[in-house]
Amino acid sequence: MNSSSTQFVTSGGMGMYDHMHQLSMWGESFKSNGSPHPLSSMLLPNTSPSLIITADMKLDNQSEDTSGTPGPLNKYDQEVTKSSEKIQRRLAQNREAARKSRLRKKGLYVASGVEASHVGFNGAVNSGIATFEAEYGHWLEEQQKHVSDLRAAVTSNISDGEMRVLVEASLNHYYELFRMKGAAAKADVFYVMSGLWKSSAERFFLWIGGFRPSELIKILRPKIEPLAEPQLQGICNLGQLCQQAEDALSQGMDRLQQTLAQSVADGQLGEASYSPQIDTAMEKLDGVVRFVRQADHLRKAALVQVSQILTPRQAARGLLVLGEYFERLRALSQVWATNTREPE
Amino acid sequence: MQETIPFTTHIPPAAPAGDGGATVDVKKLVVENSIIVVGKRGCCMCHVVKRLLLGLGVNPTVFEVDEPEEGHVAEQLSSLVDDGGEVQFPAVFVGGKLFGGLERVMATHISGELVPILKDAGALWL
Numbered sequence: 001m002n003s004s005s006t007q008f009v010t011s012g013g014m015g016m017y018d019h020m021h022q023l024s025m026w027g028e029s030f031k032s033n034g035s036p037h038p039l040s041s042m043l044l045p046n047t048s049p050s051l052i053i054t055a056d057m058k059l060d061n062q063s064e065d066t067s068g069t070p071g072p073l074n075k076y077d078q079e080v081t082k083s084s085e086k087i088q089r090r091l092a093q094n095r096e097a098a099r100k101s102r103l104r105k106k107g108l109y110v111a112s113g114v115e116a117s118h119v120g121f122n123g124a125v126n127s128g129i130a131t132f133e134a135e136y137g138h139w140l141e142e143q144q145k146h147v148s149d150l151r152a153a154v155t156s157n158i159s160d161g162e163m164r165v166l167v168e169a170s171l172n173h174y175y176e177l178f179r180m181k182g183a184a185a186k187a188d189v190f191y192v193m194s195g196l197w198k199s200s201a202e203r204f205f206l207w208i209g210g211f212r213p214s215e216l217i218k219i220l221r222p223k224i225e226p227l228a229e230p231q232l233q234g235i236c237n238l239g240q241l242c243q244q245a246e247d248a249l250s251q252g253m254d255r256l257q258q259t260l261a262q263s264v265a266d267g268q269l270g271e272a273s274y275s276p277q278i279d280t281a282m283e284k285l286d287g288v289v290r291f292v293r294q295a296d297h298l299r300k301a302a303l304v305q306v307s308q309i310l311t312p313r314q315a316a317r318g319l320l321v322l323g324e325y326f327e328r329l330r331a332l333s334q335v336w337a338t339n340t341r342e343p344e
Numbered sequence: 345m346q347e348t349i350p351f352t353t354h355i356p357p358a359a360p361a362g363d364g365g366a367t368v369d370v371k372k373l374v375v376e377n378s379i380i381v382v383g384k385r386g387c388c389m390c391h392v393v394k395r396l397l398l399g400l401g402v403n404p405t406v407f408e409v410d411e412p413e414e415g416h417v418a419e420q421l422s423s424l425v426d427d428g429g430e431v432q433f434p435a436v437f438v439g440g441k442l443f444g445g446l447e448r449v450m451a452t453h454i455s456g457e458l459v460p461i462l463k464d465a466g467a468l469w470l
Contacts, residue, residue: 237456245396247395247399248393252388294392294446294447297450297451301450301455305454
């Protein structure tokens with residue numbers, strides 16, 4: 001376990017190790033040694049990169065002082081791991097800052113929990129999440145292009161064939177996001193479940209790490225009317241089918257949450273990080289990953305059906321409505337975040 | 345003619361594998377039921393399949409497998425599949441044949457194909 005642990009910390013898909021380490025550090029934080037804990041600054045959603053560095057450094061000092069640190073790493077491994085982590089962190093932060101400044105210039109960047117979310121309690125960078133956030137930045141830029149293309153197309157006279165190409169491109173872009181989320185879920189499923197990459201208004205509507213298909217269909221329908229009878233029927237029926245599938249998934253998710261809560265209450269994530277019960281807890285977390293995957297699968301299936309039920313022009317109109325809807329949510333978040341209100 | 349069962353039929357847990365003689369014959373269950381869901385005990389994915397089917401008015405037979413039995417049951421189910429491929433839990437069998445897992449159930453439900461398939465197999469009555 002020791003020899004491979006350094007590798008684990010710097011790679012993205014380390015699953016169990018990362019969880020164990022973070023959890024054992026979390027457990028450690030509750031054994032207060034009296035000094036003010038730097039964790040509080042780590043939890044601020046809009047912490048700038050420079051503040052993160054400060055918090056990290058404090059944590060590093062603290063853990064160096066602590067003797068008998070729990071977790072599978074020995075002292076030597078910790079040193080080696082920390083310095084490569086620091087380098088990775090600096091590089092990641094530089095990329096982040098550059099990306100954000102590009103997005104800000106385009107009016108695309110919305111302050112969210114993004115800055116601190118891929119830096120864990122112990123200062124270790126979850127590279128799987130860092131990768132996802134960088135990719136999501138690009139995804140948003142691309143999405144803007146797709147929405148513009150759709151907007152131009154619906155008011156034009158292009159052929160159905162050409163329209164279909166645009167619709168497919170837009171759909172594939174969504175499918176790409178689902179693929180990205182799948183990888184991110186393996187890196188940190190709670191991150192995905194909490195929708196941390198999304199703007200705050202988008203997160204308000206979160207259902208198992210993403211949008212609720214039946215809800216979107218309800219929003220979509222009045223905007224793409226008038227529809228011929230079979231299509232109207234098809235869309236309404238699809239909405240109902242989605243609702244049924246969502247209900248089933250929600251019930252399963254509720255059950256999983258209960259068993260997970262029970263695991264935590266039973267002290268399976270405590271100081272004894274070598275406890276075999278950790279395996280059960282990890283298995284349950286894998287269950288959460290599967291739920292995210294099933295929910296995304298449902299989203300994809302719903303989008304596929306929408307494109308099959310509607311004509312290319314109607315589908316383009318529908319995807320435009322969807323794209324604009326999410327854009328408005330993001331804009332709303334930004335306005336809300338920057339709005340200073342006078343006390344009443 | 346299959347009799348209508350008002351509630352989901354649960355198969356009692358299999359006896360601990362020892363002589364193997366007391367264990368429930370899962371192959372028999374698959375053949376005898378128009379629809380059966382085989383899953384690990386306490387599995388939440390299995391629960392999702394169950395809830396979805398119940399919501400559609402189906403009364404699926406559910407066979408929950410204890411951990412020690414998993415390998416054995418999986419083997420048995422594999423022998424029912426044409427290409428003998430590995431069976432993953434939860435596994436849904438319709439009309440005695442492997443239908444698929446949660447993903448397949450969801451996909452066919454969303455495409456509107458699930459209900460007709462269930463009706464054809466006699467798992468769903470109008």
